[in-house]
Amino acid sequence: MAPDHDHTAHLLEQVNQALNERGALRIQGGNSKAALGRQVTGEILDTRPHRGIVSYDPTELVLTARAGTPLDEVEAALATHGQMLPFEPPHFGPSATIGGAIACGLSGPRRPWAGSARDYVLGTRVITGHGKLLRFGGEVMKNVAGYDVSRLLAGSFGCLGLLTEVSLKVLPKPRECASLKLQMDVDQALTQLMAWGQQPMPITAACHDGGFLYLRLEGGKGSVQSACDRLGGEALCSSYWAQLREHQLPFFHSATPLWRLSVPNHCPALNIAGKQLIDWGGAQRWLLSSAADDQVRGIVAAAGGHATLYGETDTPFHPLPAALLHYHQRLKQQLDPQRIFNPGRMYAEV
Amino acid sequence: MNILYDERVDGVLPKVDRGELLKQLRTALPDLEILHTTEQLKPYECDGLSAYRVVPMLVLLPEHLEQVQTILKLCHALQVPVVARGAGTGLSGGALPLEQGILLVMARFNRIIEINPEGRFARVQPGVRNLAISQAAAPYQLYYAPDPSSQIACSIGGNVAENAGGVHCLKYGLTVHNLLKVEILTADGEHLTLGSDALDAPGFDLLALFTGSEGMLGIVTEVTVKLLPKPQAARVLLASFDSVELAGRAVADIIAAGIIPGGLEMMDNLSLRAAEDFIHAGYPTDAAAMLLCELDGVEADVHEDCERVEQVLKRAGATRVRLARDEAERVRFWAGRKNAFPAVGRISPDYYCMDGTIPRRELPAVLRGIDELSTQFGLRVANVFHAGDGNMHPLILFDANQPGELERAEALGARILELCVAVGGSITGEHGVGREKINQMCAQFSSDEITLFHAVKAAFDPAGLLNPGKNIPTLHRCAEFGSMHIHQGKLPFPELERF
Ligand SMILES: Cc1cc2nc3c(=O)[nH]c(=O)nc-3n(C[C@H](O)[C@H](O)[C@H](O)COP(=O)(O)OP(=O)(O)OC[C@H]3O[C@@H](n4cnc5c(N)ncnc54)[C@H](O)[C@@H]3O)c2cc1C
Ligand SMILES: Cc1cc2nc3c(=O)[nH]c(=O)nc-3n(C[C@H](O)[C@H](O)[C@H](O)COP(=O)(O)OP(=O)(O)OC[C@H]3O[C@@H](n4cnc5c(N)ncnc54)[C@H](O)[C@@H]3O)c2cc1C
Numbered sequence: 001m002a003p004d005h006d007h008t009a010h011l012l013e014q015v016n017q018a019l020n021e022r023g024a025l026r027i028q029g030g031n032s033k034a035a036l037g038r039q040v041t042g043e044i045l046d047t048r049p050h051r052g053i054v055s056y057d058p059t060e061l062v063l064t065a066r067a068g069t070p071l072d073e074v075e076a077a078l079a080t081h082g083q084m085l086p087f088e089p090p091h092f093g094p095s096a097t098i099g100g101a102i103a104c105g106l107s108g109p110r111r112p113w114a115g116s117a118r119d120y121v122l123g124t125r126v127i128t129g130h131g132k133l134l135r136f137g138g139e140v141m142k143n144v145a146g147y148d149v150s151r152l153l154a155g156s157f158g159c160l161g162l163l164t165e166v167s168l169k170v171l172p173k174p175r176e177c178a179s180l181k182l183q184m185d186v187d188q189a190l191t192q193l194m195a196w197g198q199q200p201m202p203i204t205a206a207c208h209d210g211g212f213l214y215l216r217l218e219g220g221k222g223s224v225q226s227a228c229d230r231l232g233g234e235a236l237c238s239s240y241w242a243q244l245r246e247h248q249l250p251f252f253h254s255a256t257p258l259w260r261l262s263v264p265n266h267c268p269a270l271n272i273a274g275k276q277l278i279d280w281g282g283a284q285r286w287l288l289s290s291a292a293d294d295q296v297r298g299i300v301a302a303a304g305g306h307a308t309l310y311g312e313t314d315t316p317f318h319p320l321p322a323a324l325l326h327y328h329q330r331l332k333q334q335l336d337p338q339r340i341f342n343p344g345r346m347y348a349e350v
Numbered sequence: 351m352n353i354l355y356d357e358r359v360d361g362v363l364p365k366v367d368r369g370e371l372l373k374q375l376r377t378a379l380p381d382l383e384i385l386h387t388t389e390q391l392k393p394y395e396c397d398g399l400s401a402y403r404v405v406p407m408l409v410l411l412p413e414h415l416e417q418v419q420t421i422l423k424l425c426h427a428l429q430v431p432v433v434a435r436g437a438g439t440g441l442s443g444g445a446l447p448l449e450q451g452i453l454l455v456m457a458r459f460n461r462i463i464e465i466n467p468e469g470r471f472a473r474v475q476p477g478v479r480n481l482a483i484s485q486a487a488a489p490y491q492l493y494y495a496p497d498p499s500s501q502i503a504c505s506i507g508g509n510v511a512e513n514a515g516g517v518h519c520l521k522y523g524l525t526v527h528n529l530l531k532v533e534i535l536t537a538d539g540e541h542l543t544l545g546s547d548a549l550d551a552p553g554f555d556l557l558a559l560f561t562g563s564e565g566m567l568g569i570v571t572e573v574t575v576k577l578l579p580k581p582q583a584a585r586v587l588l589a590s591f592d593s594v595e596l597a598g599r600a601v602a603d604i605i606a607a608g609i610i611p612g613g614l615e616m617m618d619n620l621s622l623r624a625a626e627d628f629i630h631a632g633y634p635t636d637a638a639a640m641l642l643c644e645l646d647g648v649e650a651d652v653h654e655d656c657e658r659v660e661q662v663l664k665r666a667g668a669t670r671v672r673l674a675r676d677e678a679e680r681v682r683f684w685a686g687r688k689n690a691f692p693a694v695g696r697i698s699p700d701y702y703c704m705d706g707t708i709p710r711r712e713l714p715a716v717l718r719g720i721d722e723l724s725t726q727f728g729l730r731v732a733n734v735f736h737a738g739d740g741n742m743h744p745l746i747l748f749d750a751n752q753p754g755e756l757e758r759a760e761a762l763g764a765r766i767l768e769l770c771v772a773v774g775g776s777i778t779g780e781h782g783v784g785r786e787k788i789n790q791m792c793a794q795f796s797s798d799e800i801t802l803f804h805a806v807k808a809a810f811d812p813a814g815l816l817n818p819g820k821n822i823p824t825l826h827r828c829a830e831f832g833s834m835h836i837h838q839g840k841l842p843f844p845e846l847e848r849f
Contacts (some may be wrong), residue, residue, distance in 0.1 A: 143776040147562070147567075175608070219648065222653070264547040283549050304546065
């Protein structure tokens with residue numbers, strides 16, 4: 001394991017050099033999420049030497065780590081105190097960094113019930129497109145002083161600045177956890193999930209693969225037990241959820257283009273050529289399909305959602321309405337006027 | 351330093367020809383209700399921060415979105431500053447008017463457009479009251495979680511603008527965690543949708559950026575909020591302590607035990623006695639401090655958690671722990687807490703509410719620090735606050751009719767906020783910066799950070815017409831305020847070592 005190291009001065013130097021030379025930087029953590037986003041040309045800026053947990057106080061429910069800290073290391077530290085990152089970030093490999101996880105803003109199966117990566121961001125340190133090291137938010141639970149720049153940076157794929165440090169809210173792991181599987185078809189499953197969503201059920205993950213509905217129940221002993229009794233079905237190994245999160249289920253072993261569809265949670269089954277796996281209790285659907293981009297996006301948009309295409313493509317993210325794209329450009333222009341950070345990673349124009 | 355708009359340090363405002371503006375508004379929008387006489391304008395001169403008052407140039411009360419869009423386009427063309435107002439309950443002067451600007455009141459947009467139980471969301475206009483959403487969702491056993499104490503009055507548009515919190519935010523999050531989508535109009539009247547009907551949206555997270563932006567980046571015209579199923583059971587424990595420090599420590603112990611209560615509130619002796627006199631909630635008037643800890647969820651878990659928390663509280667030195675016997679007593683325990691501000695208002699001619707946040711571990715030390723400052727300034731301070739989030743609400747008691755007391759209260763408040771910043775906290779947890787904490791922003795942020803905030807503003811409102819002077823101070827103002835600035839390592843609280 002590489003030693004903890006504060007590499008801030010070096011990172012600042014690299015950014016300022018790019019500013020002086022009018023170059024561009026390709027921010028790279030563990031390089032685990034290369035399959036998501038547009039191709040970027042630029043000098044590689046490696047965040048991994050800047051690593052280490054800066055502070056972690058379990059009774060505060062806050063952890064602060066340098067951006068290059070491996071996600072594995074963060075999760076291991078939390079686990080020793082019975083705590084976790086509630087948004088279950090996908091790793092996509094052992095090299096994933098905490099900075100990359102927040103910059104991508106991806107969240108795992110617990111997301112609809114516990115919240116997203118950005119929901120747990122409390123503060124950040126950032127190197128800006130003006131070559132300054134700044135701090136936003138902090139380590140407190142509530143903070144409305146100034147604009148919420150930290151949460152803006154979450155999910156911005158490094159296009160608005162270089163994260164050097166993040167402070168995250170963490171939570172105790174649930175005391176009890178059970179997973180089960182129930183045989184039912186898609187329509188039945190979506191109808192059931194809609195009904196359960198309106199009741200106080202201890203569900204924290206729900207996935208459907210065409211034949212079975214997979215559920216995770218978490219909470220105290222009493223609630224988990226009574227939900228298990230009520231639902232019946234077959235017991236399921238809890239490793240299922242990590243496999244789902246990491247795209248390791250057999251469904252993902254395919255050469256067909258992979259799409260992520262984000263839709264309203266009561267969206268009915270979508271009729272698109274290909275195979276689907278329903279996650280997030282209905283709100284996220286994985287699609288393997290060779291259908292034309294426009295066709296997939298048209299169907300999903302009509303259902304009130306948006307579609308992201310994984311793999312090599314010039315338009316991975318759902319196109320923005322012209323007015324909104326314009327404000328993205330204006331923000332980029334204000335925060336990174338020389339376009340040194342990951343230019344074009346999300347949208348060609350940004 | 352005075353907080354009223356001062357062109358010398360806050361920037362020169364455009365000169366507006368009031369007569370011309372009125373004429374153009376009437377021509378463009380013959381149906382729009384416009385208030386323009388002194389007696390009509392007077393009621394709008396302040397929000398919940400009533401120590402500061404400015405009579406606006408005009409008050410506009412639109413009822414249709416097209417009117418709002420036309421107003422914004424016209425104001426943009428004529429370079430007229432626009433201050434948005436919801437219900438006017440804000441405590442930081444965010445809706446404080448400008449003499450040279452219009453006040454755009456969104457309160458008439460009070461229609462609940464849709465309650466969708468299957469999708470678990472509500473789509474509402476910005477003037478809808480916070481509580482009205484939960485009331486409309488109640489027939490479906492659903493509710494909207496963020497519950498500011500002002501929820502009977504404050505508007506959802508104002509909640510979005512302030513990222514409002516409430517007593518249940520420890521477990522259920524702030525406004526930002528409970529939004530799906532907002533529709534906005536920008537400074538030049540352009541319509542944007544931020545967020546989506548799904549759980550996320552493509553592009554930058556502008557919904558997060560917009561939440562808490564205090565009417566500086568755009569006008570909220572519609573809000574889609576998440577609805578949650580009502581918890582099956584809710585119990586509340588009331589624990590008495592002989593000292594505020596012990597109570598502060600008990601808060602950390604509960605969290606350390608792996609329990610996230612639905613609400614975890616603290617009141618000191620002064621505030622709990624005031625609340626008891628007002629509401630007769632059954633509070634222990636001899637206690638130095640009390641904690642209210644609500645546990646909610648599925649019946650069986652709540653029962654187990656209550657037992658665990660009771661043990662933790664006793665081990666932490668609680669002199670007495672009471673479980674509310676029934677729903678009526680639970681509601682009474684909360685009524686005391688939710689009415690604590692007005693209750694304190696009964697024991698003092700005036701009070702000034704602060705809103706700093708700190709790491710929970712600093713609670714005992716900061717409470718002691720506040721006590722010392724209170725003695726030093728000769729003003730009583732009542733503490734009633736969201737202990738679980740480390741969000742303090744010290745209420746400074748004073749009498750505005752006594753010369754110098756308001757100024758002393760403000761000076762004490764500023765010191766308390768700087769104390770919060772010094773221990774790694776923030777000058778505002780939920781009430782916002784507005785105009786009230788404009789100077790303290792210079793203590794929390796460096797000039798480079800403030801410059802970046804101005805850059806964000808410039809991306810949305812380059813002419814600076816939306817809510818000028820609020821939320822982010824000019825560097826000029828900070829330079830004047832500079833003597834107070836906290837520089838790395840050189841904290842203005844050397845006495846902190848003693849805590
Ligand atoms: C063989 C190879 C193939 C590649 N193919 C592609 C490709 O197809 N498409 C493409 O876009 N790139 C590609 N790249 C570039 C590379 O994928 C990205 O630079 C890389 O994804 C960076 O993030 P990451 O996966 O390491 O991890 P993560 O650490 O998982 O980062 C993911 C995202 O977050 C950003 N990020 C990471 N850390 C920070 C931080 N501290 N502050 C701000 N932002 C941060 C990254 O720039 C990236 O946008 C390739 C690189 C290699 C070596
Ligand atoms: C007794 C009392 C208790 C309180 N308790 C709490 C509490 O527990 N938690 C908490 O968070 N707050 C609390 N508050 C503060 C206040 O109620 C909240 O800040 C609330 O969100 C303000 O809503 P409002 O509709 O009254 O907004 P206003 O006061 O009218 O405006 C507040 C800000 O929002 C902007 N704004 C309003 N509407 C819009 C719009 N449509 N578009 C754009 N900007 C807009 C205004 O310009 C201003 O900057 C309390 C206040 C009182 C008086």
